Amino acid sequence: MNLFGDGKRKAAAFPRGVGTVLFIVLALAIWETVALAVAAPYIVPKPQDVAVRAVELMVTTGFWQAVGWSLLRVLVGFACGMVLGVACALPMAAWPHVRAVFAPFVKVMRTVPVVCFILLMLLWVNATWLSAIISALMVLPVAWTGAIEALDSIDRGIVEVARVFKLGAMRRLFKLYLPAIAPQLLSTAVVGLGLAWKSGITAEVLALPMFGMGSGIYHAKIALEAADIFVWALVIIVISLAMETALRACASHFPGWETSR
Amino acid sequence: MKLAGLKKSFDGTCVLDGINADLPEHGLVGVAGVSGAGKSTLLRILAGLEQPDAGRVEGCPERVSVQFEDDRLFPWMDVLANVTLVGCDDAVAVELLESLGLAGKLHARVEELSGGQRRRAALARAFAFPAQVALLDEPTARLDEESASLVLDVVQRRCYDMLVVAATHDKQVIDRCSIVLQI
Numbered sequence: 001m002n003l004f005g006d007g008k009r010k011a012a013a014f015p016r017g018v019g020t021v022l023f024i025v026l027a028l029a030i031w032e033t034v035a036l037a038v039a040a041p042y043i044v045p046k047p048q049d050v051a052v053r054a055v056e057l058m059v060t061t062g063f064w065q066a067v068g069w070s071l072l073r074v075l076v077g078f079a080c081g082m083v084l085g086v087a088c089a090l091p092m093a094a095w096p097h098v099r100a101v102f103a104p105f106v107k108v109m110r111t112v113p114v115v116c117f118i119l120l121m122l123l124w125v126n127a128t129w130l131s132a133i134i135s136a137l138m139v140l141p142v143a144w145t146g147a148i149e150a151l152d153s154i155d156r157g158i159v160e161v162a163r164v165f166k167l168g169a170m171r172r173l174f175k176l177y178l179p180a181i182a183p184q185l186l187s188t189a190v191v192g193l194g195l196a197w198k199s200g201i202t203a204e205v206l207a208l209p210m211f212g213m214g215s216g217i218y219h220a221k222i223a224l225e226a227a228d229i230f231v232w233a234l235v236i237i238v239i240s241l242a243m244e245t246a247l248r249a250c251a252s253h254f255p256g257w258e259t260s261r
Numbered sequence: 262m263k264l265a266g267l268k269k270s271f272d273g274t275c276v277l278d279g280i281n282a283d284l285p286e287h288g289l290v291g292v293a294g295v296s297g298a299g300k301s302t303l304l305r306i307l308a309g310l311e312q313p314d315a316g317r318v319e320g321c322p323e324r325v326s327v328q329f330e331d332d333r334l335f336p337w338m339d340v341l342a343n344v345t346l347v348g349c350d351d352a353v354a355v356e357l358l359e360s361l362g363l364a365g366k367l368h369a370r371v372e373e374l375s376g377g378q379r380r381r382a383a384l385a386r387a388f389a390f391p392a393q394v395a396l397l398d399e400p401t402a403r404l405d406e407e408s409a410s411l412v413l414d415v416v417q418r419r420c421y422d423m424l425v426v427a428a429t430h431d432k433q434v435i436d437r438c439s440i441v442l443q444i
Contacts, residue, residue: 157333160310164327165347165390175346179337 045227053227054234062211067235069211070131070204077135078196082189084136085143090173092144093151110141114199118206131203131214135196142195146188150181190247197240262307262394262424266316269302276302279316282442286393289420291438292428298444300428301330304396307426326392330399332383334371340382341367347390357385360415362408376403384412388419395419397427401434413437 014022028047035046045053057063088106092099117137121130158180162172178185204214213232220228267280276299284290292300305311307318308327326347334343340363344354358367361381366374374382380403387395400416401409409431416425417437427434435441 157329157331158335161329161333164308164310164325165386166324167346167348171346171348175338176335179335182337 042224042226045230050227050230050234053225054231057228057231063216065211066213066216067239069209070201070213071239073129073132073204073209073212074135074196074200076129077132077200078139078189078193080132081136081139081196082143082185082192085140085145085192086147086185088140089144089147089151093148099148106141106144109137110145114138114202115206118203121203122207127207127209130207131200131209131212134203135200138195138199139192142192143185143188146185146191147181150184150188151177153184154180186247186250190244193243193247194240197236201236262321263319264307264316265319267303267306267313267318268315269299269306269311269313277306277313277444280442280444282440284424284426285440287420287422287424288439289416289437290424290426291435291441292426292444293430293435293441294444296430300444301398303442303444304398304426304428307394308396322393324390324392324394326387326390326395328383328387328395328397328400330402332379334374334379334382334386336371339368339370340374343371343382344386344389347386349389349391354385354389357388357415358382361385362411377405377408380404381408381412384415388415392423394424394426397425397429399429399431400427401429401431406433409433 031044031047035041035044038044041049088102092102114134118130118134121133125133154177158176161167162176167176201214201217204212205218206214208215208218213236217229217232220226220232262284264280264282264284267277268275269277276297280303292303294300302311304327306313307321308325309321310327334340335346338346340358341351341354344358345351355367358364358381361384363378363381363385366378366382371379371382380400384397384400387397397416400412404412410433413434416427419425420439427438429435
């Protein structure tokens with residue numbers, strides 16, 4: 001029982017977007033207060049100083065190169081992790097023996113701390129693409145878990161239709177099973193995208209590729225430029241939220257619509 | 262096709278108790294009985310979706326088509342794509358849908374269809390699949406009298422070259438059957 005009544009009604013108390021604006025105002029007020037209390041801009045810079053620094057950084061080529069490269073690596077890693085996760089889930093869902101053998105590998109991957117993967121991978125791969133590989137490795141078990149749960153819950157009716165009409169494996173997969181699990185996969189993708197960003201940027205901080213937001217954060221830390229760290233963090237938050245919003249928008253439009261035209 | 266002593270129980274409740282019948286190669290065969298008598302279960306056994314506890318189906322062809330009681334149309338495809346899913350040409354699917362009064366709904370979403378239109382789209386899919394036997398579970402359910410008559414005309418035309426087995430309560434269907442299995 002909800003002690004505070006209907007949650008939906010409570011959420012609708014503010015017009016759309018007002019809650020977000022209030023949150024931003026509150027966060028800025030707390031940030032400003034803490035910055036004034038600490039009175040050390042190299043530890044906690046004021047919001048207005050960060051805004052000025054953001055504008056200074058945004059007019060440099062290096063800033064956009066870092067954003068572009070990080071975005072590319074995270075997206076490549078995320079896409080590879082999702083595709084590999086679903087591809088691993090398909091045979092595991094179809095054949096219990098395959099699942100029994102390979103499921104522990106995926107479970108182990110899920111429990112290993114990301115920093116272990118990063119340090120190990122640093123020995124093996126080039127720093128330029130390390131964060132993409134780390135993002136993929138972090139997304140893979142999430143995608144696998146989401147896909148296998150979705151495949152396990154596929155309606156028996158769909159399987160029977162495929163069986164009665166003797167649909168081939170590819171037709172079953174692309175016409176029935178994948179569209180049927182697409183809404184659940186998109187929800188998984190939203191979680192995976194957040195993970196890809198966190199792990200990818202962490203990998204950049206440790207691997208220090210030539211261009212990357214993680215490298216920017218590391219160099220700012222070495223130079224005690226707290227304002228730069230805040231700028232990079234804010235850029236990461238904005239891009240991550242924008243991509244998550246786009247994915248959620250896709251998810252809200254499912255079931256998808258295939259026309260025969 | 263011969264049904265020999267088919268028996269089926271679910272959780273100790275006997276649903277089919279020794280069904281015997283000889284079915285012709287073509288024609289319309291009705292399976293009649295009260296709700297819960299096992300009509301759908303019999304169709305599921307004929308489709309190979311359920312195994313009988315005892316007895317057997319002899320001479321069952323490899324390709325058997327089904328119109329499921331709950332339609333099982335997919336919301337991520339339009340009506341035409343739902344029918345061509347079974348591997349037929351667009352032209353065949355269009356002709357079937359037109360003959361069932363769905364000419365204007367070829368590219369409609371499944372959720373835009375009424376219950377009766379869904380029923381007819383599911384029937385079109387069943388007939389679009391090249392099979393020697395079609396199993397129809399309540400083919401006239403949710404149809405008005407005019408639509409039911411249209412559907413039965415199409416069913417009867419198909420009966421010249423295939424066996425159609427229809428589980429039904431509808432007297433209109435029973436009247437058109439050459440054989441009725443009362444279970």
